[in-house]
Amino acid sequence: MTTKKVWLLAMVFGVIATILMFVLLMETPDPAAQPPTASKDKEKETEQVAKTDEEEDVEDILKVSSGKRAMTIEVTDVQGVAGMIRPGSSVDVIAVMESPEEDSQKSKHDSATILLQNVNVLAIGHAADDEDAKKRYQMVTLEVTPREGLVLGFSTRYELYLMLRPEGDDQLAPEKTHVHEDELHEGVTK
Numbered sequence: 001m002t003t004k005k006v007w008l009l010a011m012v013f014g015v016i017a018t019i020l021m022f023v024l025l026m027e028t029p030d031p032a033a034q035p036p037t038a039s040k041d042k043e044k045e046t047e048q049v050a051k052t053d054e055e056e057d058v059e060d061i062l063k064v065s066s067g068k069r070a071m072t073i074e075v076t077d078v079q080g081v082a083g084m085i086r087p088g089s090s091v092d093v094i095a096v097m098e099s100p101e102e103d104s105q106k107s108k109h110d111s112a113t114i115l116l117q118n119v120n121v122l123a124i125g126h127a128a129d130d131e132d133a134k135k136r137y138q139m140v141t142l143e144v145t146p147r148e149g150l151v152l153g154f155s156t157r158y159e160l161y162l163m164l165r166p167e168g169d170d171q172l173a174p175e176k177t178h179v180h181e182d183e184l185h186e187g188v189t190k
Contacts, residue, residue: 063122064122064143065120065143067145068143068144068145069143069144069145069146069149070122070123070141070142070143070144071141071142071144071149071152071153072123072139072140072141072142073093073139073140073142073152073156073160074138074139074156075137075138075139075140075160075161075162076138080124080137080138080140080162081162081163081164083137084164085121085124085137085140085162085164086121086124087121087122087123087124088120088121089120089121089164089165090118090119090120090121090164090165090167090169090170091119091121091140091142091162091163091164091165092114092116092117092118092119092162092163092165092173093114093115093116093117093119093142093152093155093160093161093162093163094112094113094114094115094160094161094162094163095112095113095115095155095158095159095160095161096110096111096112096158096159096160096161097110097111097112097113097158098110098158099111109180109181110180110181111179111180111181112179113176113177113179114173114177115151115152115155115160116142116144116148116151116152117172117173118165118169118170118172119142119143119144119148120142120143121140121141121142121143122141122142122143123140123141124137124139124140124141125137125138125139140162
């Protein structure tokens with residue numbers, strides 16, 4: 001093959017490759033080539049659809065009664081009744097409070113109190129959890145009044161425990177039910 005033929009073949013293949021590349025690039029839509037308003041409108045529509053779907057999911061999970069609020073607290077397996085709580089369950093919220101360090105040793109005693117009674121559980125875990133992960137939840141969303149929310153929010157500095165109520169149990173313990181640690185030593189549990 002002569003040099004002339006090699007150059008001629010190289011030019012023909014170069015032209016063919018250029019034409020193929022041009023055709024391929026013309027068929028693939030370029031996002032930068034679209035008018036900016038069209039792409040922005042599509043993005044807004046996608047965001048609105050996504051928000052609407054998310055809002056509907058949240059509304060399905062969290063059906064909060066009128067005058068109430070949803071509030072989430074963090075719990076461990078022990079504090080959260082070992083994974084037995086489900087949305088729709090009723091629980092009592094217990095706070096175990098340690099006496100402040102500045103109290104004198106004689107008057108220092110820890111205590112536990114029933115903060116809230118017969119509270120509805122709206123959700124457990126995270127919305128993105130799969131079914132296995134929901135069984136090991138660490139978040140519980142409760143339905144509370146604004147005042148109960150304040151009490152609960154203030155009490156998160158203490159250890160909080162949930163007591164699961166049987167279905168249909170709406171009996172309330174006396175208001176301000178609490179136990180001091182020193183009472184336990186005197187035989188309160190017997």
